[in-house]
Amino acid sequence: MDPIIRPANPDFRWDGVGVHPYKEDQLDAEGRPIFRAITRQTLFSEPVLGCELRYFEMAAGGYSTLERHEHAHAVMIFRGHGKCLLGGEVRDVGANDLVTIPAWTWHQFRAEADVPLGFLCMVNAQRDKPQLPTADELATMQTDPALAAFLAPLPNPATSP
Amino acid sequence: MDPIIRPANPDFRWDGVGVHPYKEDQLDAEGRPIFRAITRQTLFSEPVLGCELRYFEMAAGGYSTLERHEHAHAVMIFRGHGKCLLGGEVRDVGANDLVTIPAWTWHQFRAEADVPLGFLCMVNAQRDKPQLPTADELATMQTDPALAAFLAPLPNPATSP
Numbered sequence: 001m002d003p004i005i006r007p008a009n010p011d012f013r014w015d016g017v018g019v020h021p022y023k024e025d026q027l028d029a030e031g032r033p034i035f036r037a038i039t040r041q042t043l044f045s046e047p048v049l050g051c052e053l054r055y056f057e058m059a060a061g062g063y064s065t066l067e068r069h070e071h072a073h074a075v076m077i078f079r080g081h082g083k084c085l086l087g088g089e090v091r092d093v094g095a096n097d098l099v100t101i102p103a104w105t106w107h108q109f110r111a112e113a114d115v116p117l118g119f120l121c122m123v124n125a126q127r128d129k130p131q132l133p134t135a136d137e138l139a140t141m142q143t144d145p146a147l148a149a150f151l152a153p154l155p156n157p158a159t160s161p
Numbered sequence: 162m163d164p165i166i167r168p169a170n171p172d173f174r175w176d177g178v179g180v181h182p183y184k185e186d187q188l189d190a191e192g193r194p195i196f197r198a199i200t201r202q203t204l205f206s207e208p209v210l211g212c213e214l215r216y217f218e219m220a221a222g223g224y225s226t227l228e229r230h231e232h233a234h235a236v237m238i239f240r241g242h243g244k245c246l247l248g249g250e251v252r253d254v255g256a257n258d259l260v261t262i263p264a265w266t267w268h269q270f271r272a273e274a275d276v277p278l279g280f281l282c283m284v285n286a287q288r289d290k291p292q293l294p295t296a297d298e299l300a301t302m303q304t305d306p307a308l309a310a311f312l313a314p315l316p317n318p319a320t321s322p
Contacts, residue, residue: 001233001263003248008238008257017259043259044235044283051212053235053283072162074205074214076281077169087164096169098178098204102162120237122205122214122283 001046012057012079012118017041028066029135037062037111045125052125057118058082058111066108066138066151071127073101079118082111083150090150093117106133106141110150162207173218173240173279178202189227190296198223198272206286213286218279219243219272227269227312232288234262240279243272244311251311254278267294267302271311 006015013019020040024033037059044053055078056064066085081094085108086101093099093109099119101107111117133141142148167176174180181201185194198220205214216239217225227246242255246269247262254260254270260280262268272278294302303309 001261003250003263003266004259004261005245005247005252005254006259006261008255008259012257014257014259043237044261046233046235046261048233048264049212049235049283049285051210051283053237072207072209074207074210076204076214084166086166089164091166093166094169096173096175098165098167098169098175100162100165100167100205100207102164103209105164120281122210122212124210 001048012055014041014043017043028132029138034132035063035065038064043120047125050125051122054121054123055118056109056121057116058109059116060111061113062117063110064108065130065132066106067130067132068104068106069128069130070103071124072103073099073107074122075099075101076120077117078120080111080115082109082115082117084109085147085150088144088147090146108150162209173216175202175204178204189293190299195293196224196226199225204281208286211286212283215282215284216279217270217282218277219270220277221272222274223278224271225269226291226293227267228291228293229265229267230289230291231264232285233264234260234268235283236260236262237281238278239281241272241276243270243276243278245270246308246311249305249308251307269311 022035022038026034028034039057041055077093077095077097084091084093087105183196183199187195189195200218202216238254238256238258245252245254248266
């Protein structure tokens with residue numbers, strides 16, 4: 001670990017920090033990409049801290065994976081606004097809002113159709129693999145009108161023209 | 162740990178997050194307050210993460226403690242701009258810049274005279290107590306012109322009118 005200052009560049013990029021786009025080749029139980037138009041940048045990953053700080057950004061209309069896992073997330077919205085599914089709730093989120101995501105809590109972030117959504121995420125460096133919802137779990141979520149509306153805007157690439 | 166969304170309020174405050182001003186009653190080896198016009202807000206402190214995310218803000222002309230310690234800091238400048246002493250260097254820092262502060266590295270942040278400086282700091286929840294420079298260590302730092310200039314602007318309350 002060395003003393004380093006990494007200047008911020010325009011458009012939420014940083015000197016010496018790689019931008020990792022997620023490949024949209026994983027499909028959910030309904031045949032849709034499990035995430036869309038999202039990139040990850042690992043801002044800090046220092047073994048002595050045991051935690052990482054990552055910056056995720058969804059382009060307008062993008063979304064993160066709907067998932068749950070043993071490890072927790074501490075999230076700060078950093079740019080733009082959008083919606084967040086957190087457990088059984090859907091909430092509007094905007095810049096600087098704080099989101100605590102405990103173990104085994106379903107969560108997903110979605111940018112609005114016309115604006116990107118970026119967030120910082122503090123997480124343990126050692127963590128378990130996320131679980132995706134099964135078709136049954138997704139169907140159960142969709143019985144809630146708010147969650148159904150949140151999950152609805154996705155085009156289904158398997159059936160759309 | 163519960164799922165929580167804490168909305169951001171104006172002026173870098175958050176619902177349910179206390180603002181802790183630092184009392185300016187500790188003096189350095191030259192009789193000056195060891196920090197000035199700085200507040201701390203703990204945004205996340207979750208035992209399962211083992212790390213905390215704090216937001217520190219210095220009013221215009223304020224500064225953090227010049228200190229070093231075993232524990233490391235991962236800092237992101239969040240608001241405004243200023244200067245940072247990091248080891249043997251003084252650097253300009255501004256919004257979104259990333260600063261890695263390893264173990265036992267002298268560090269101090271200073272807001273410019275006319276603008277606040279706010280930063281996020283990721284740190285281990287369990288950490289050692291900071292060390293302040295002795296008069297000898299301070300004198301050694303001041304033999305470097307850049308560090309001397311950085312440390313100079315402080316009025317000395319013990320001798321100023």
